[in-house]
Amino acid sequence: xxxxxxxxxxxxxxCSIAYHLAKAGSCRVTVVDRGGGSTERATGGFRAQFAxxxxxxxxxxxxxxxxxxxxxxxxxxxxxxxxxxxxxxxxLQLQRLRxxxxxxxAAGSDAARELSRDDVLARNPAVSPEDIVGGTFSPVDGFxxxxxxxxGYREAAIRLGVxxxxxxxxxxxxxxxRVVEVTTDGEAMPCATVVNAAGPWAAEVGRLAAVxxxxxxxxxxxxxxxxxxxxxxxxPMTIFADGFHCRVRDGRVLLLRPSPPAMEPFxxxxxxxxxxxxxxxxxxxxxxxxxxxxxxxxxxxxEMSPDEHALLGFAEGAENFLLVNGASGHxxxxxxxxxxxxxxxxxxxxxxxxxxxxxxxSRFREGTPNPVRTLL
Ligand SMILES: Cc1cc2nc3c(=O)[nH]c(=O)nc-3n(C[C@H](O)[C@H](O)[C@H](O)COP(=O)(O)OP(=O)(O)OC[C@H]3O[C@@H](n4cnc5c(N)ncnc54)[C@H](O)[C@@H]3O)c2cc1C
Numbered sequence: 001x002x003x004x005x006x007x008x009x010x011x012x013x014x015c016s017i018a019y020h021l022a023k024a025g026s027c028r029v030t031v032v033d034r035g036g037g038s039t040e041r042a043t044g045g046f047r048a049q050f051a052x053x054x055x056x057x058x059x060x061x062x063x064x065x066x067x068x069x070x071x072x073x074x075x076x077x078x079x080x081x082x083x084x085x086x087x088x089x090x091x092l093q094l095q096r097l098r099x100x101x102x103x104x105x106a107a108g109s110d111a112a113r114e115l116s117r118d119d120v121l122a123r124n125p126a127v128s129p130e131d132i133v134g135g136t137f138s139p140v141d142g143f144x145x146x147x148x149x150x151x152g153y154r155e156a157a158i159r160l161g162v163x164x165x166x167x168x169x170x171x172x173x174x175x176x177x178r179v180v181e182v183t184t185d186g187e188a189m190p191c192a193t194v195v196n197a198a199g200p201w202a203a204e205v206g207r208l209a210a211v212x213x214x215x216x217x218x219x220x221x222x223x224x225x226x227x228x229x230x231x232x233x234x235x236p237m238t239i240f241a242d243g244f245h246c247r248v249r250d251g252r253v254l255l256l257r258p259s260p261p262a263m264e265p266f267x268x269x270x271x272x273x274x275x276x277x278x279x280x281x282x283x284x285x286x287x288x289x290x291x292x293x294x295x296x297x298x299x300x301x302x303e304m305s306p307d308e309h310a311l312l313g314f315a316e317g318a319e320n321f322l323l324v325n326g327a328s329g330h331x332x333x334x335x336x337x338x339x340x341x342x343x344x345x346x347x348x349x350x351x352x353x354x355x356x357x358x359x360x361x362s363r364f365r366e367g368t369p370n371p372v373r374t375l376l
Contacts, residue, residue, distance in 0.1 A: 003030040005346060006182045007195040008169045008205050011037035012146060012332050013324055014197035015153035016339025019073075022160035024347045029157070030191075032184055034168040038199050039150050039332060041300030043222060043247065043254050045237050046333040047084045047141040048109045051100040051373035054309065054358040055330070056107035058337045061354060063140065065336035066149075075152030078145030083236035084138055085115075085123050086375055089131040093241045093376045097136045100375050112138035124238050126231055126286050137236065143247065146332040153339065172209035172321075179209050179321045193346055195322045196315075200266070200301040202325035211315040214364055215326040217301040219262045221270050223255040223278050226295040230288040241376040244281050246289075253292065255282045268299040302329040307369035310334065312341060312351070312359040322346060323361050 005026055007014045010033030018031045046066070048059035069077040088094040094114075101112055113136065120135040121127060158164065171183035172194060179194045196213065198205040206213030231248050239245040243258040257278045259271065275297050283289045305311055305326030315321040324342045327334050341351040363369050 001187065001189060002028065003189050003191045004028040005030070005193045005195060006189055006191045007031040007197050008182070009033055009037065009197035009199055010154065010164060011039040011197065011199050012150040012153070012335040013199065013327070013338055014195070015150050015157060016335040017195055017197055017324060017342045018162045019153040019157040019160070020339040020343035021346060022157050022162050024343045026343070026347055027161075029162045030165060030189060031157075031162060032165045032167050032169050032182070035166070038300045038303065039146050041222075041298065042146040042332045043256065044078070044144045044146050044249065044332065045084070045247065046079065046144045047138065047237075049084055049086065049100065049104065049112050049136060049138050049141055049375065051096075051103055051375055052309065052358070052370055053103060053107040054356065054370070056104050056109050057354050058334045060109055061337035061340070062334055065340065066144070069149070069152060069336070073152035073156040075148055075155065076145070077149045077152065079142065081140050081142040082234050083123070084141035085120065085135060085236040085238045086137075087120055087127065087135045087238065087240050088133050088376060089241050091133060094134045096374070096376060100373070101136060111140040112136050124236060126235070126288050127238060128285055128287055141237070143237070143249070144332060149332065149335060169205060169208065172205075174209055174318065177317055177319050179318055193320045193322065195324060195342065195346070197324050199331065200303040202303060202323070206315070206323070209315070209318055209321055211318050211321060213311070213315075213323060213325055214306050215311070216304050217265050218304045219259070219268060219299050220256065220302055220329070221259055221274050221278075221297060221299040223275050223294045223297045225253040225255070225289070225292045227251045228253060228292045230291050231286070238286070239376070240285055242281070244278070244285060246282060246286060252295070253289065255279065255294070257281060266301065268301060270297045270299050303331065304328050306364055308372050309370045310338060310359050311361045312338060312356050313345070313361045316362050316365070
């Protein structure tokens with residue numbers, strides 16, 4: 001069957017793109033997905049506290065859209081503004097947070113504030129007072145329900161006529177600088193535009209069209225405690241300089257901390273040693289966790305780009321192959337914005353709502369990637 005647009009991947013990003021395309025009047029949108037993506041594994045954080053203008057603006061656009069999400073799709077996105085609390089242990093870390101606050105203000109987000117050591121402890125009294133010099137907090141940051149956002153966009157897209165196919169895209173046929181046909185395990189679809197929304201598998205899908213997509217998978221492990229009320233459900237996401245962070249979800253605490261990459265790039269097994277370590281680190285930072293045990297754990301994949309910013313734009317050398325990839329662990333919170341901007345690119349030829357030149361795929365070849373700035 002012919003499609004105007006084929007979207008590869010029905011994670012939260014692909015569903016958002018499909019919905020926004022259909023809403024903008026694109027006919028015959030088909031989404032192909034083989035299942036098992038990252039969206040359902042996301043822990044559900046939302047923040048506008050970023051250190052580059054484009055990421056701040058993506059968050060602000062997403063927030064506007066999340067506030068209208070239930071009216072638009074009929075599904076509650078689960079946005080709860082419990083805040084993000086960044087905790088600095090050194091003067092240098094605090095300075096980085098201050099620098100990021102300046103970027104946020106210049107980009108139109110003035111919700112976050114610098115905190116003194118005492119303010120940090122007031123915001124989250126469960127945090128150990130040792131090694132804290134200050135921090136930042138934003139009351140508009142908080143939590144989302146990733147699978148509900150994916151479901152909301154998917155169901156709204158279906159109501160607008162989008163076709164979702166279960167299957168694997170095996171081939172993208174090129175004719176000159178265009179992709180003219182998508183082959184799945186079930187059918188071949190001539191098409192006008194193809195969108196790569198394949199999350200951590202974006203490079204594989206790019207290769208089908210002879211396009212290099214600089215996105216690699218990165219394992220993220222999560223330890224989940226037994227049910228507990230030692231921390232309140234309203235506790236802000238609390239993040240320390242070594243990347244350890246924790247939140248409460250549905251009466252359990254989720255503990256996360258970066259770990260070295262797995263031996264196999266797509267490995268999502270959990271390292272038992274990592275679980276012991278994250279619990280030890282958690283108990284040192286948040287002493288009430290000594291009263292709680294870890295009940296389960298799981299891992300998923302971030303979709304990392306070299307500068308940890310999304311790629312959003314038509315591929316160089318393949319003018320109808322749109323890349324919406326590499327959100328680098330921020331794909332859920334930015335999916336509402338990315339979907340709208342991608343639909344503008346397909347239907348209007350360019351993004352109108354935001355200047356997204358910082359996300360152009362050619363930036364790596366041009367030697368002008370975005371700065372990789374950690375917040376702490
Ligand atoms: C532990 C963890 C915690 C996270 N926490 C957060 C968070 O707090 N906030 C946040 O914003 N983000 C978070 N993320 C990141 C977030 O999950 C991703 O950024 C987001 O889900 C990416 O969405 P996506 O639609 O691009 O990819 P996915 O959800 O992975 O969807 C891509 C889909 O493409 C399909 N696909 C790939 N290749 C093919 C093919 N050839 N044919 C057919 N289908 C194909 C896959 O099967 C998959 O279903 C977290 C991720 C992890 C692992």
